[in-house]
Amino acid sequence: MEIGFLGLGIMGKAMAMNLLKHGFKVTVWNRTLSKCDELVEHGASMGETPAQVIKKCKYTIAMLSDPCAALSVVFDDKDGVLEQICEGKGYIDMSTVDAETSLKINQAITGKGGRFVEGPVSGSKKPAEDGQLIILAAGDKSLFDETVPAFDVLGKKSFYLGQVGNGAKMKLVVNMVMGSMMNAFSEGLVLADKSGLSSDTLLDILDLGAMTNPMFKGKGPSMNKSSYPPAFPLKHQQKDMRLALALGDENAVSMPVAAAANEAFKKARSMGLGDLDFSAVIEAVKFSRE
Amino acid sequence: MEIGFLGLGIMGKAMAMNLLKHGFKVTVWNRTLSKCDELVEHGASMGETPAQVIKKCKYTIAMLSDPCAALSVVFDDKDGVLEQICEGKGYIDMSTVDAETSLKINQAITGKGGRFVEGPVSGSKKPAEDGQLIILAAGDKSLFDETVPAFDVLGKKSFYLGQVGNGAKMKLVVNMVMGSMMNAFSEGLVLADKSGLSSDTLLDILDLGAMTNPMFKGKGPSMNKSSYPPAFPLKHQQKDMRLALALGDENAVSMPVAAAANEAFKKARSMGLGDLDFSAVIEAVKFSRE
Amino acid sequence: MEIGFLGLGIMGKAMAMNLLKHGFKVTVWNRTLSKCDELVEHGASMGETPAQVIKKCKYTIAMLSDPCAALSVVFDDKDGVLEQICEGKGYIDMSTVDAETSLKINQAITGKGGRFVEGPVSGSKKPAEDGQLIILAAGDKSLFDETVPAFDVLGKKSFYLGQVGNGAKMKLVVNMVMGSMMNAFSEGLVLADKSGLSSDTLLDILDLGAMTNPMFKGKGPSMNKSSYPPAFPLKHQQKDMRLALALGDENAVSMPVAAAANEAFKKARSMGLGDLDFSAVIEAVKFSRE
Amino acid sequence: MEIGFLGLGIMGKAMAMNLLKHGFKVTVWNRTLSKCDELVEHGASMGETPAQVIKKCKYTIAMLSDPCAALSVVFDDKDGVLEQICEGKGYIDMSTVDAETSLKINQAITGKGGRFVEGPVSGSKKPAEDGQLIILAAGDKSLFDETVPAFDVLGKKSFYLGQVGNGAKMKLVVNMVMGSMMNAFSEGLVLADKSGLSSDTLLDILDLGAMTNPMFKGKGPSMNKSSYPPAFPLKHQQKDMRLALALGDENAVSMPVAAAANEAFKKARSMGLGDLDFSAVIEAVKFSRE
Structure with a gap:
């Protein structure tokens, strides 16, 4: 299973590494691209922009620092997720954002025919490294179901909570x-x-x-x-x-x-x-x- | 080690039974004396009054329903604890009472030369039966130390908290x-x-x-x-x-x-x-x- | 002194009437124009749109039902306050709105060279009729000073509270x-x-x-x-x-x-x-x- | 109308003075007797003890500093109110005390055949001097009714609130x-x-x-x-x-x-x-x- 991964902060890096370790093919991107190096050494591919990652992968997970970063990755002119998202593709935002931000992203993604799941997590650095996060997912049920193998690697338990906003x-x-x-x-x-x-x-x-x-x-x-x-x-x-x-x-x-x-x-x-x-x-x- | 035990309600009965099971010699009393029968069948002696129990035993534990019962067992004319308490004897009240009641009993007991420990417990029926209570003891330190073998049978842990009132x-x-x-x-x-x-x-x-x-x-x-x-x-x-x-x-x-x-x-x-x-x-x- | 007056609800009508009674020349407008009739009978002129009223009068007071109405009167294409506001003119919004709405209107008005005062009131129907409102004004100090004669008619006391937002x-x-x-x-x-x-x-x-x-x-x-x-x-x-x-x-x-x-x-x-x-x-x- | 008055602190002195000014015959007492002098100069008589005052007057008002003083004036051996209170006499305690103290005094007074009213006041020094206190009276209704002329001098309004304790x-x-x-x-x-x-x-x-x-x-x-x-x-x-x-x-x-x-x-x-x-x-x- 191939997964795109946007955002390699403390949490994101640990999560992407776990996916690699468990045999996922991972294509990573980070605003400061040099942060991708360590992942690439462990076998990841690298995308130059969020749009490139989306283009390459059927499923892309984002783990960004705040609502502002989460919005910018999606809406950026030319480089953003929206440039390449389309029917058949899935976008899973695991950043901690408010329900409003989540709804805005959802609307944009689905407006292009894509599918969206929000999946904020409970737990910080250590559980992220150990794959022991608790995942509070909501949104497109079919996408959630297809993403379960990844969630199983990232967390000890993932919950599907219904419509977008419920995770937040x-x-x-x-x-x-x-x-x-x-x-x-x-x-x-x-x-x-x-x-x-x-x-x-x-x-x-x-x-x-x-x-x-x-x-x-x-x-x-x-x-x-x-x-x-x-x-x-x-x-x-x-x-x-x-x-x-x-x-x-x-x-x-x-x-x-x-x-x-x-x-x-x-x-x-x-x-x-x-x-x-x-x-x-x-x-x-x-x-x-x- | 011989122990008197006053009060055989749900909690008291389970506690006295535990003492018996662990080899203590126990002399019991209850306001309704018939409640003593089951304990006696298991090897306990019976006292006719609190005063008799105190007279017979160096250490007496009380487990009574409320402050009113706790006071009456101590202060009752002729039959009460005060009639027989004296130097060398120890009285441990494990009933749940307010600090004021505890201080009143303490004053009376020590006024007669006796030693006093209050020891309210955290936990209800099941922990009482299983010897898994938490004991919040306070008062005479030497008496507390001597009573530890009994506390070890009644609870999973006993704390010595200093002066009388601190347990409450x-x-x-x-x-x-x-x-x-x-x-x-x-x-x-x-x-x-x-x-x-x-x-x-x-x-x-x-x-x-x-x-x-x-x-x-x-x-x-x-x-x-x-x-x-x-x-x-x-x-x-x-x-x-x-x-x-x-x-x-x-x-x-x-x-x-x-x-x-x-x-x-x-x-x-x-x-x-x-x-x-x-x-x-x-x-x-x-x-x-x- | 000539004053425009936008909004003839319960409060606005009473306030405009007070201005008329005290010798002000008043040009009124209301979304439902028929509500202007009674004022016209008492000597008011009528404007067809907010823009017309602004064009005619140096000072215009608004008393609208909520933030939404307050915004729409200002920003409406063709007919709104912004069409005619310009240097030399003053706009006083006495509606009860949040600080954010007030700041938005202020920015638009001053961007066109106009002056703005927010002036929410304390008091309801009866004080409005009796000219006994308390006026919590903020914004352009020169406009406030020039408007004091009108405030004196509308309220028993008006306060100047500094920058826009302070009234709210x-x-x-x-x-x-x-x-x-x-x-x-x-x-x-x-x-x-x-x-x-x-x-x-x-x-x-x-x-x-x-x-x-x-x-x-x-x-x-x-x-x-x-x-x-x-x-x-x-x-x-x-x-x-x-x-x-x-x-x-x-x-x-x-x-x-x-x-x-x-x-x-x-x-x-x-x-x-x-x-x-x-x-x-x-x-x-x-x-x-x- | 003859009134006894016990307690000449800041409040009590002002109140007794008001009674004198309005033509009441007043017999005063204070624990420090010298505090009676000023009142005597204005025409008051003096009692040596609370008991003496009660003996002399059909109605006695007390204004004492706290519950402790209020109790002691009533219960003191030989000199206290209880020594002389009897059928036909009325005792009005206007001190600020808790309901319990009030009930205790009530029981003692009525046990001797006397009548009792509690009458704590709202207001401090100035209203006391001006006869503008608010009196929250409760207890014996017939005594309250008979005392109204005095209350009218001491306060701007007195309320009868029912059973003893209600004032507190x-x-x-x-x-x-x-x-x-x-x-x-x-x-x-x-x-x-x-x-x-x-x-x-x-x-x-x-x-x-x-x-x-x-x-x-x-x-x-x-x-x-x-x-x-x-x-x-x-x-x-x-x-x-x-x-x-x-x-x-x-x-x-x-x-x-x-x-x-x-x-x-x-x-x-x-x-x-x-x-x-x-x-x-x-x-x-x-x-x-x-």
């Missing part, structure tokens, strides 16, 4: 639960500490009970040391909380706990913590002038 | 985190559903990620079926949220997410859901007249 | 305070009632103290009768809360009370109360299944 | 609305400021609209100067929010806005602002590290 929405829901949980956890750690209890012991207790989860285990010890190396920056978490609340607004869902959590993240941003890990929200709970 | 406080902190997490989870499930996503698929996605935990796995499927068999009644969860917020009040800890979660539990109570499982708070999130 | 923003801030106050009031009324106190007596007590204000006095009695005739629809109030929270998001201002109030309005919307007065949010506080 | 509860409801309003106001002022608008102009705009009220007018200007001279200390306001939320808890009323406001006051307390005026909560909204 599901990611917001998941991140909202995560943001509220992080606040619940932070308040607990601070309450323990200020009440004369050990917040390290609280970690041990939580770890033994029904709430034990990898996030508490992974982040708790560094939070107790006021260390927040950015795995998922707080400002991005806050943005996702805001977008999830907006999704609730659209559908008339009242979510007071998420709203309170969002305001705590905003307070943390106002404290200059936006670029730290989102677990730094505990600093907003902790803060007191005394 | 730690339990509040843990339950507060649990209550806020349950709200985060509920809001996510409802948001998914109202946004046209499958809340069952959300469960699958959460289960694969960094937030996966036994509580979401255990309660999610029934919540999606609007079924809330009471493992931990909502009204008790709300009471613990309130007490945790009061603890925060005492120590000037602002906890806006827990406060929002508490109001959601109160809304659920006002909807008549207080006796259902605390996961029924999702009904307060779901509710709409349309 | 100030209105959001004011409406946010209003929405949170309405929730505070609603919670008080329900708490009184459920605690066995009279919510009518609470109104009397509030009326005598430092919190007495026309909104509580005007809406309290009907709220106590569960009557919510729509003066300001709940869905619009909720939209303004959302936009105010977004403004806070932009500027990293954490506003937990407004966020909680917004969620209460959303709950009320989910109960089907969006078209009632925003005071109907009390129904979301009141609601219980029992 | 109504005061909590009023103060809760006040605390939430203060948060709404604070968030608005900060949002204006951080959005590049003038918070002084916001005060002017609010003052002209439907939300205008003496509290915003009185406290706004000093809040904009970060000045918080304590008229009503923040820690007391926060205590009342907490007690109002507890009242809501008892009656299953969910109040998310008051809960968010309470957490903001707690944050302010943790910042060391408890002894400043409750308007200092704006500092918790404002706070950011940058």
Whole structure:
């Protein structure tokens, strides 16, 4: 199976490499073409432009840094995906973009007769390297079905969620639960500490009970040391909380706990913590002038 | 090692049985004495009153239904623990009581020369039977150390948390985190559903990620079926949220997410859901007249 | 002083009439031209198109129903404001629009050499008729200064708030305070009632103290009768809360009370109360299944 | 009409003086007796103990500093109110106490055959001097009716609210609305400021609209100067929010806005602002590290 691959950032490179390792023929492209070299050494072909890649491959996956890059790769004059996309071809955008961007790309691709799937992922560098991503796919069902062999290599599980936009929405829901949980956890750690209890012991207790989860285990010890190396920056978490609340607004869902959590993240941003890990929200709970 | 055991409710009976099975000599008492029969068949002795049990045993554990029962067993004229407690003896109350009750009992016991440990547990019937409780102990350190062999049989882990009251406080902190997490989870499930996503698929996605935990796995499927068999009644969860917020009040800890979660539990109570499982708070999130 | 006036809805008609009464020469236009008749009877001239009105008058005020209408009056091919606006002319848009719409109109007008002021108002039908509006103006200062005689007729006070967009923003801030106050009031009324106190007596007590204000006095009695005739629809109030929270998001201002109030309005919307007065949010506080 | 008066603090002295001025015969007592001198100069008699005052007067009003003082005046051995209270006599406690204290005093007084009214007031020094207090009375209706002439002198309005405890509860409801309003106001002022608008102009705009009220007018200007001279200390306001939320808890009323406001006051307390005026909560909204 031949696959085009656009975008060789941290995530994209690891994903394309996995495809190669599992016997896929891969044609790669990256805005800075030199980033293609390593992949080519491992057997990949290289395209000069997105349009070239599309022309060559029946299926093309994109993994770009943000909505702006995702749009530009598709719509660029002469070089863009739209120049060559046509009936019979499939385009799978696995970048993390908002539902609106996804819908715009979908409309353009299908307008040319192509098929489109959005497939944002849950998981970062390590799961990408290990082929352990969770893929939240939506859009053209036949394309999804045909792409499953690639998804099986890239992730531990891929979900088909229906119409385009649902992948982006599901990611917001998941991140909202995560943001509220992080606040619940932070308040607990601070309450323990200020009440004369050990917040390290609280970690041990939580770890033994029904709430034990990898996030508490992974982040708790560094939070107790006021260390927040950015795995998922707080400002991005806050943005996702805001977008999830907006999704609730659209559908008339009242979510007071998420709203309170969002305001705590905003307070943390106002404290200059936006670029730290989102677990730094505990600093907003902790803060007191005394 | 000889141990007295006061209170043979669901929890107490399972715990006393575990002690017997592991070779402890156990003398039991229960307000309704007939409940002692099964234990006696398995080799336990029986005391006629709490005072008799205390007289006979160096160490006595109590597992009573509520603060009122815990106080009455200690303070009852003629028959109570206080009648016989004295230097050299230890009293371990594992009932779930507030810090104030615990302090009152502690004062009375130590006033007579006895030693006291509070040891509320995390976990319910099944963990009690399996000896898998988590024990949040506080009070006399020497008594705690001497009691460790019994704790090892009753629980998978026992924590020594310092002065009397800390066991009760730690339990509040843990339950507060649990209550806020349950709200985060509920809001996510409802948001998914109202946004046209499958809340069952959300469960699958959460289960694969960094937030996966036994509580979401255990309660999610029934919540999606609007079924809330009471493992931990909502009204008790709300009471613990309130007490945790009061603890925060005492120590000037602002906890806006827990406060929002508490109001959601109160809304659920006002909807008549207080006796259902605390996961029924999702009904307060779901509710709409349309 | 000659003034053009575009838009003769409930508000616009009352405002144009006031200008006439105070000796201004007024040229009116309305999409449905027949609505101009009454004004013409009182001495107004009529324009066939917005462009005609602009051509005739040095100053033109617009009072349109929503951002869409505001944009179309300016940008319409052939007939729109842009066809005739030019150096020396001033355009004052008093419609309630978002900052973005305002900035777009400003750019177009000034691009043609014209001057622009946004001037959203606080107050509805009655204050419009009585010339008692509050005008939140921003934009070209010289135009504002020249327009003051007209503002003095239309409102009891006009504020100059600086650059275009500030009028819209100030209105959001004011409406946010209003929405949170309405929730505070609603919670008080329900708490009184459920605690066995009279919510009518609470109104009397509030009326005598430092919190007495026309909104509580005007809406309290009907709220106590569960009557919510729509003066300001709940869905619009909720939209303004959302936009105010977004403004806070932009500027990293954490506003937990407004966020909680917004969620209460959303709950009320989910109960089907969006078209009632925003005071109907009390129904979301009141609601219980029992 | 002869009235006893116990407690000559700032409030009590002003109130007793008003009674004298309006022709009442007043017998005063104060723990520090020398504080009676000024009143005696104006024609009052003096009692050596509360018991003496009760013995002499058919009606006795108390205005004491806190629940502890209120209880001690009633229950003191030999000298307390209980020594002389009896059928035919009335005791009116206008101190600010919790419902529980009020109920305790009521039980003791009525147990001796006396009649009791609680009458906490809304308003501080100035209204006390001007006879412009608002009186929230509850308890024995016949005593209330007989005391109206005195209430008419002390306040601009007195309310009869039913059974003992209702006065205290109504005061909590009023103060809760006040605390939430203060948060709404604070968030608005900060949002204006951080959005590049003038918070002084916001005060002017609010003052002209439907939300205008003496509290915003009185406290706004000093809040904009970060000045918080304590008229009503923040820690007391926060205590009342907490007690109002507890009242809501008892009656299953969910109040998310008051809960968010309470957490903001707690944050302010943790910042060391408890002894400043409750308007200092704006500092918790404002706070950011940058």
